[in-house]
Amino acid sequence: MMKKYKIAVIVGSLRKESFNLKTAKALMAIAPESLSLELLDIADLPMFNEDLEATPPKEWVAFRKQIIAADGLLFLTPEYNRSVPGVLKNAIDVGSRPYGQNSWDGKPAAIVSVSIGNISGFGANHHLRQSLVFVNVNTMAQPEAYIGGAAALFDDNGKLTDDSTKDFLKNFMGAFEKWVDTHAKQ
Structure with missing residues:
Protein backbone atom coordinates (compact mmCIF):
# COMPACT_ATOMS: atom_id res chain seq x y z
CA MET A 1 0.00 0.00 0.00
CA MET A 2 1.30 3.42 -0.98
CA LYS A 3 2.03 6.00 1.70
CA LYS A 4 -0.26 9.05 2.00
CA TYR A 5 1.54 12.15 0.71
CA LYS A 6 0.78 15.78 1.51
CA ILE A 7 0.92 17.89 -1.66
CA ALA A 8 1.11 21.68 -1.59
CA VAL A 9 -0.79 23.14 -4.56
CA ILE A 10 0.47 26.54 -5.66
CA VAL A 11 -1.57 28.49 -8.21
CA GLY A 12 0.15 31.39 -9.93
CA SER A 13 -3.05 33.25 -10.80
CA LEU A 14 -4.85 35.46 -8.31
CA ARG A 15 -7.98 36.01 -10.41
CA LYS A 16 -11.18 34.80 -8.74
CA GLU A 17 -12.31 32.99 -11.91
CA SER A 18 -8.82 31.76 -12.77
CA PHE A 19 -8.70 28.79 -15.12
CA ASN A 20 -5.59 27.64 -13.24
CA LEU A 21 -7.53 27.64 -9.97
CA LYS A 22 -10.40 25.77 -11.63
CA THR A 23 -7.91 23.23 -12.97
CA ALA A 24 -6.32 22.90 -9.52
CA LYS A 25 -9.74 22.12 -8.05
CA ALA A 26 -10.37 19.57 -10.81
CA LEU A 27 -7.02 17.92 -10.04
CA MET A 28 -7.86 17.84 -6.34
CA ALA A 29 -11.12 16.07 -7.16
CA ILE A 30 -9.49 13.37 -9.30
CA ALA A 31 -6.25 12.92 -7.36
CA PRO A 32 -5.32 9.39 -6.32
CA GLU A 33 -6.16 8.59 -2.71
CA SER A 34 -2.49 8.52 -1.75
CA LEU A 35 -2.22 12.26 -2.52
CA SER A 36 -3.75 14.79 -0.14
CA LEU A 37 -3.77 18.11 -1.98
CA GLU A 38 -3.95 21.47 -0.18
CA LEU A 39 -4.13 24.87 -1.89
CA LEU A 40 -1.60 27.34 -0.54
CA ASP A 41 -2.48 31.02 -0.76
CA ILE A 42 0.34 33.13 -2.16
CA ALA A 43 -1.69 36.31 -2.73
CA ASP A 44 -0.63 38.02 0.49
CA LEU A 45 3.06 37.13 0.53
CA PRO A 46 4.99 40.39 0.87
CA MET A 47 7.45 40.90 -1.96
CA PHE A 48 10.80 39.33 -1.21
CA ASN A 49 13.35 41.79 0.15
CA GLU A 50 16.41 40.37 1.86
CA ASP A 51 16.45 43.35 4.24
CA LEU A 52 13.31 41.91 5.88
CA GLU A 53 15.02 38.62 6.81
CA ALA A 54 16.16 39.99 10.20
CA THR A 55 12.49 39.90 11.23
CA PRO A 56 10.71 38.05 8.42
CA PRO A 57 7.03 38.84 7.81
CA LYS A 58 4.68 36.33 9.44
CA GLU A 59 3.32 35.42 5.99
CA TRP A 60 6.80 34.34 4.89
CA VAL A 61 7.32 32.24 8.00
CA ALA A 62 3.94 30.52 7.64
CA PHE A 63 4.46 29.87 3.92
CA ARG A 64 7.91 28.38 4.46
CA LYS A 65 6.50 26.05 7.14
CA GLN A 66 3.77 24.89 4.73
CA ILE A 67 6.35 24.09 2.04
CA ILE A 68 8.61 22.25 4.49
CA ALA A 69 5.63 20.19 5.73
CA ALA A 70 4.68 19.13 2.19
CA ASP A 71 5.90 15.86 0.69
CA GLY A 72 5.43 17.19 -2.84
CA LEU A 73 4.44 20.23 -4.87
CA LEU A 74 1.96 20.84 -7.66
CA PHE A 75 2.30 24.14 -9.53
CA LEU A 76 -0.33 25.62 -11.82
CA THR A 77 0.58 28.68 -13.81
CA PRO A 78 -0.82 30.96 -16.46
CA GLU A 79 1.55 32.70 -18.82
CA TYR A 80 2.19 36.43 -18.46
CA ASN A 81 4.43 37.90 -21.16
CA ARG A 82 6.01 34.49 -21.92
CA SER A 83 6.88 33.86 -18.28
CA VAL A 84 5.37 33.17 -14.87
CA PRO A 85 3.30 35.72 -12.97
CA GLY A 86 5.27 37.86 -10.52
CA VAL A 87 3.32 36.48 -7.55
CA LEU A 88 4.51 32.96 -8.35
CA LYS A 89 8.14 34.01 -8.80
CA ASN A 90 7.90 35.89 -5.50
CA ALA A 91 6.64 32.73 -3.76
CA ILE A 92 9.62 30.79 -5.08
CA ASP A 93 12.00 33.51 -3.89
CA VAL A 94 10.37 33.68 -0.44
CA GLY A 95 10.52 29.89 -0.04
CA SER A 96 14.16 29.70 -1.08
CA ARG A 97 15.42 31.97 1.70
CA PRO A 98 17.05 32.73 4.05
CA TYR A 99 20.25 31.55 2.43
CA GLY A 100 20.97 27.96 3.39
CA GLN A 101 17.36 27.27 4.44
CA ASN A 102 15.68 26.53 1.12
CA SER A 103 12.15 25.25 1.89
CA TRP A 104 11.84 23.76 -1.60
CA ASP A 105 14.98 21.63 -1.37
CA GLY A 106 14.57 18.11 -2.75
CA LYS A 107 10.78 18.18 -3.08
CA PRO A 108 9.19 16.29 -5.99
CA ALA A 109 6.93 18.46 -8.12
CA ALA A 110 4.87 18.73 -11.27
CA ILE A 111 3.79 21.72 -13.34
CA VAL A 112 0.54 22.34 -15.18
CA SER A 113 0.21 25.46 -17.32
CA VAL A 114 -3.28 26.56 -18.28
CA SER A 115 -4.18 29.20 -20.84
CA ILE A 116 -7.05 30.34 -23.02
CA GLY A 117 -4.62 30.41 -25.96
CA ASN A 118 -3.26 27.66 -28.14
CA ILE A 119 0.33 27.88 -26.85
CA SER A 120 -1.02 26.65 -23.49
CA GLY A 121 1.41 28.50 -21.24
CA PHE A 122 4.45 26.76 -22.74
CA GLY A 123 6.79 29.67 -21.95
CA ALA A 124 5.63 29.98 -18.35
CA ASN A 125 5.90 26.23 -17.83
CA HIS A 126 9.52 26.22 -18.96
CA HIS A 127 10.52 29.38 -17.10
CA LEU A 128 9.08 27.87 -13.94
CA ARG A 129 11.12 24.70 -14.55
CA GLN A 130 14.28 26.82 -14.77
CA SER A 131 13.60 28.45 -11.40
CA LEU A 132 12.72 25.13 -9.79
CA VAL A 133 16.00 23.56 -10.98
CA PHE A 134 17.91 26.26 -9.10
CA VAL A 135 16.00 25.66 -5.83
CA ASN A 136 16.56 21.89 -6.20
CA VAL A 137 13.00 20.80 -6.89
CA ASN A 138 12.73 17.44 -8.66
CA TRP A 179 6.82 10.48 -9.17
CA VAL A 180 6.10 11.57 -5.59
CA ASP A 181 6.28 8.01 -4.28
CA THR A 182 9.69 7.59 -5.92
CA HIS A 183 11.19 10.99 -5.01
CA ALA A 184 9.63 12.10 -1.72
CA LYS A 185 11.98 12.16 1.24
CA GLN A 186 11.17 9.13 3.33
Whole structure:
Protein backbone atom coordinates (compact mmCIF):
# COMPACT_ATOMS: atom_id res chain seq x y z
CA MET A 1 0.00 0.00 0.00
CA MET A 2 1.30 3.42 -0.98
CA LYS A 3 2.03 6.00 1.70
CA LYS A 4 -0.26 9.05 2.00
CA TYR A 5 1.54 12.15 0.71
CA LYS A 6 0.78 15.78 1.51
CA ILE A 7 0.92 17.89 -1.66
CA ALA A 8 1.11 21.68 -1.59
CA VAL A 9 -0.79 23.14 -4.56
CA ILE A 10 0.47 26.54 -5.66
CA VAL A 11 -1.57 28.49 -8.21
CA GLY A 12 0.15 31.39 -9.93
CA SER A 13 -3.05 33.25 -10.80
CA LEU A 14 -4.85 35.46 -8.31
CA ARG A 15 -7.98 36.01 -10.41
CA LYS A 16 -11.18 34.80 -8.74
CA GLU A 17 -12.31 32.99 -11.91
CA SER A 18 -8.82 31.76 -12.77
CA PHE A 19 -8.70 28.79 -15.12
CA ASN A 20 -5.59 27.64 -13.24
CA LEU A 21 -7.53 27.64 -9.97
CA LYS A 22 -10.40 25.77 -11.63
CA THR A 23 -7.91 23.23 -12.97
CA ALA A 24 -6.32 22.90 -9.52
CA LYS A 25 -9.74 22.12 -8.05
CA ALA A 26 -10.37 19.57 -10.81
CA LEU A 27 -7.02 17.92 -10.04
CA MET A 28 -7.86 17.84 -6.34
CA ALA A 29 -11.12 16.07 -7.16
CA ILE A 30 -9.49 13.37 -9.30
CA ALA A 31 -6.25 12.92 -7.36
CA PRO A 32 -5.32 9.39 -6.32
CA GLU A 33 -6.16 8.59 -2.71
CA SER A 34 -2.49 8.52 -1.75
CA LEU A 35 -2.22 12.26 -2.52
CA SER A 36 -3.75 14.79 -0.14
CA LEU A 37 -3.77 18.11 -1.98
CA GLU A 38 -3.95 21.47 -0.18
CA LEU A 39 -4.13 24.87 -1.89
CA LEU A 40 -1.60 27.34 -0.54
CA ASP A 41 -2.48 31.02 -0.76
CA ILE A 42 0.34 33.13 -2.16
CA ALA A 43 -1.69 36.31 -2.73
CA ASP A 44 -0.63 38.02 0.49
CA LEU A 45 3.06 37.13 0.53
CA PRO A 46 4.99 40.39 0.87
CA MET A 47 7.45 40.90 -1.96
CA PHE A 48 10.80 39.33 -1.21
CA ASN A 49 13.35 41.79 0.15
CA GLU A 50 16.41 40.37 1.86
CA ASP A 51 16.45 43.35 4.24
CA LEU A 52 13.31 41.91 5.88
CA GLU A 53 15.02 38.62 6.81
CA ALA A 54 16.16 39.99 10.20
CA THR A 55 12.49 39.90 11.23
CA PRO A 56 10.71 38.05 8.42
CA PRO A 57 7.03 38.84 7.81
CA LYS A 58 4.68 36.33 9.44
CA GLU A 59 3.32 35.42 5.99
CA TRP A 60 6.80 34.34 4.89
CA VAL A 61 7.32 32.24 8.00
CA ALA A 62 3.94 30.52 7.64
CA PHE A 63 4.46 29.87 3.92
CA ARG A 64 7.91 28.38 4.46
CA LYS A 65 6.50 26.05 7.14
CA GLN A 66 3.77 24.89 4.73
CA ILE A 67 6.35 24.09 2.04
CA ILE A 68 8.61 22.25 4.49
CA ALA A 69 5.63 20.19 5.73
CA ALA A 70 4.68 19.13 2.19
CA ASP A 71 5.90 15.86 0.69
CA GLY A 72 5.43 17.19 -2.84
CA LEU A 73 4.44 20.23 -4.87
CA LEU A 74 1.96 20.84 -7.66
CA PHE A 75 2.30 24.14 -9.53
CA LEU A 76 -0.33 25.62 -11.82
CA THR A 77 0.58 28.68 -13.81
CA PRO A 78 -0.82 30.96 -16.46
CA GLU A 79 1.55 32.70 -18.82
CA TYR A 80 2.19 36.43 -18.46
CA ASN A 81 4.43 37.90 -21.16
CA ARG A 82 6.01 34.49 -21.92
CA SER A 83 6.88 33.86 -18.28
CA VAL A 84 5.37 33.17 -14.87
CA PRO A 85 3.30 35.72 -12.97
CA GLY A 86 5.27 37.86 -10.52
CA VAL A 87 3.32 36.48 -7.55
CA LEU A 88 4.51 32.96 -8.35
CA LYS A 89 8.14 34.01 -8.80
CA ASN A 90 7.90 35.89 -5.50
CA ALA A 91 6.64 32.73 -3.76
CA ILE A 92 9.62 30.79 -5.08
CA ASP A 93 12.00 33.51 -3.89
CA VAL A 94 10.37 33.68 -0.44
CA GLY A 95 10.52 29.89 -0.04
CA SER A 96 14.16 29.70 -1.08
CA ARG A 97 15.42 31.97 1.70
CA PRO A 98 17.05 32.73 4.05
CA TYR A 99 20.25 31.55 2.43
CA GLY A 100 20.97 27.96 3.39
CA GLN A 101 17.36 27.27 4.44
CA ASN A 102 15.68 26.53 1.12
CA SER A 103 12.15 25.25 1.89
CA TRP A 104 11.84 23.76 -1.60
CA ASP A 105 14.98 21.63 -1.37
CA GLY A 106 14.57 18.11 -2.75
CA LYS A 107 10.78 18.18 -3.08
CA PRO A 108 9.19 16.29 -5.99
CA ALA A 109 6.93 18.46 -8.12
CA ALA A 110 4.87 18.73 -11.27
CA ILE A 111 3.79 21.72 -13.34
CA VAL A 112 0.54 22.34 -15.18
CA SER A 113 0.21 25.46 -17.32
CA VAL A 114 -3.28 26.56 -18.28
CA SER A 115 -4.18 29.20 -20.84
CA ILE A 116 -7.05 30.34 -23.02
CA GLY A 117 -4.62 30.41 -25.96
CA ASN A 118 -3.26 27.66 -28.14
CA ILE A 119 0.33 27.88 -26.85
CA SER A 120 -1.02 26.65 -23.49
CA GLY A 121 1.41 28.50 -21.24
CA PHE A 122 4.45 26.76 -22.74
CA GLY A 123 6.79 29.67 -21.95
CA ALA A 124 5.63 29.98 -18.35
CA ASN A 125 5.90 26.23 -17.83
CA HIS A 126 9.52 26.22 -18.96
CA HIS A 127 10.52 29.38 -17.10
CA LEU A 128 9.08 27.87 -13.94
CA ARG A 129 11.12 24.70 -14.55
CA GLN A 130 14.28 26.82 -14.77
CA SER A 131 13.60 28.45 -11.40
CA LEU A 132 12.72 25.13 -9.79
CA VAL A 133 16.00 23.56 -10.98
CA PHE A 134 17.91 26.26 -9.10
CA VAL A 135 16.00 25.66 -5.83
CA ASN A 136 16.56 21.89 -6.20
CA VAL A 137 13.00 20.80 -6.89
CA ASN A 138 12.73 17.44 -8.66
CA THR A 139 10.23 18.37 -11.36
CA MET A 140 8.47 15.60 -13.27
CA ALA A 141 9.50 15.70 -16.93
CA GLN A 142 6.78 13.49 -18.43
CA PRO A 143 3.96 13.76 -19.04
CA GLU A 144 4.10 17.48 -19.68
CA ALA A 145 0.85 19.35 -19.01
CA TYR A 146 -0.04 22.27 -21.24
CA ILE A 147 -3.78 22.95 -21.14
CA GLY A 148 -4.92 25.27 -23.93
CA GLY A 149 -8.35 26.61 -24.84
CA ALA A 150 -9.28 26.69 -21.15
CA ALA A 151 -12.29 28.97 -21.66
CA ALA A 152 -14.13 26.09 -23.35
CA LEU A 153 -13.26 23.40 -20.77
CA PHE A 154 -15.37 24.50 -17.78
CA ASP A 155 -19.07 25.07 -17.14
CA ASP A 156 -20.57 28.18 -15.50
CA ASN A 157 -19.93 26.66 -12.06
CA GLY A 158 -16.21 26.17 -12.75
CA LYS A 159 -16.48 22.41 -13.17
CA LEU A 160 -14.27 20.72 -15.76
CA THR A 161 -16.58 19.31 -18.43
CA ASP A 162 -14.22 18.25 -21.21
CA ASP A 163 -13.81 14.46 -21.06
CA SER A 164 -10.51 14.25 -22.96
CA THR A 165 -8.97 16.85 -20.62
CA LYS A 166 -10.33 14.94 -17.61
CA ASP A 167 -8.77 11.73 -18.92
CA PHE A 168 -5.45 13.46 -19.58
CA LEU A 169 -5.39 15.03 -16.10
CA LYS A 170 -6.28 11.71 -14.47
CA ASN A 171 -3.33 10.05 -16.24
CA PHE A 172 -1.13 13.02 -15.33
CA MET A 173 -2.04 12.65 -11.65
CA GLY A 174 -1.33 8.91 -11.81
CA ALA A 175 2.15 9.67 -13.14
CA PHE A 176 2.58 12.36 -10.48
CA GLU A 177 1.59 9.90 -7.76
CA LYS A 178 4.37 7.56 -8.90
CA TRP A 179 6.82 10.48 -9.17
CA VAL A 180 6.10 11.57 -5.59
CA ASP A 181 6.28 8.01 -4.28
CA THR A 182 9.69 7.59 -5.92
CA HIS A 183 11.19 10.99 -5.01
CA ALA A 184 9.63 12.10 -1.72
CA LYS A 185 11.98 12.16 1.24
CA GLN A 186 11.17 9.13 3.33
